[in-house]
Amino acid sequence: MSALSAPPPRLETALRDAKTLLAYAAESGTDLAPADFSAVVEIEAKYVSGAYTPADETNFWIAYNKLAKALEHVSVTSLDATEPVELPERKVWGIVVQERSNSSASHQAVKRYTRITSARE
Numbered sequence: 001m002s003a004l005s006a007p008p009p010r011l012e013t014a015l016r017d018a019k020t021l022l023a024y025a026a027e028s029g030t031d032l033a034p035a036d037f038s039a040v041v042e043i044e045a046k047y048v049s050g051a052y053t054p055a056d057e058t059n060f061w062i063a064y065n066k067l068a069k070a071l072e073h074v075s076v077t078s079l080d081a082t083e084p085v086e087l088p089e090r091k092v093w094g095i096v097v098q099e100r101s102n103s104s105a106s107h108q109a110v111k112r113y114t115r116i117t118s119a120r121e
Contacts, residue, residue: 017064036063040060040067043060
């Protein structure tokens with residue numbers, strides 16, 4: 001089969017989302033068929049090299065569907081919201097310092113809510 005000439009824009013986003021869900025599935029011990037993991041990993045490698053075929057994309061979407069069904073209790077948005085927030089680089093005495101916040105977006109929202117409700121008491 002021939003490789004696809006131009007990837008659909010949604011495929012790149014779906015690949016990223018699928019990798020996020022795969023990581024969660026692996027970390028939480030969700031039972032998935034090895035073929036579903038392989039379909040995602042293989043099309044990502046082929047996508048990067050530009051050598052994936054319509055059959056590869058079909059296999060990916062089937063595996064992505066199974067993954068979404070197996071993890072219906074979580075979403076990529078909720079998983080992303082629990083990731084620590086990257087802070088922009090800043091300089092201290094002329095030295096570039098890259099910081100990483102220990103707080104996720106969801107943790108920061110809880111802190112803001114707690115401050116607001118505590119101030120009203």
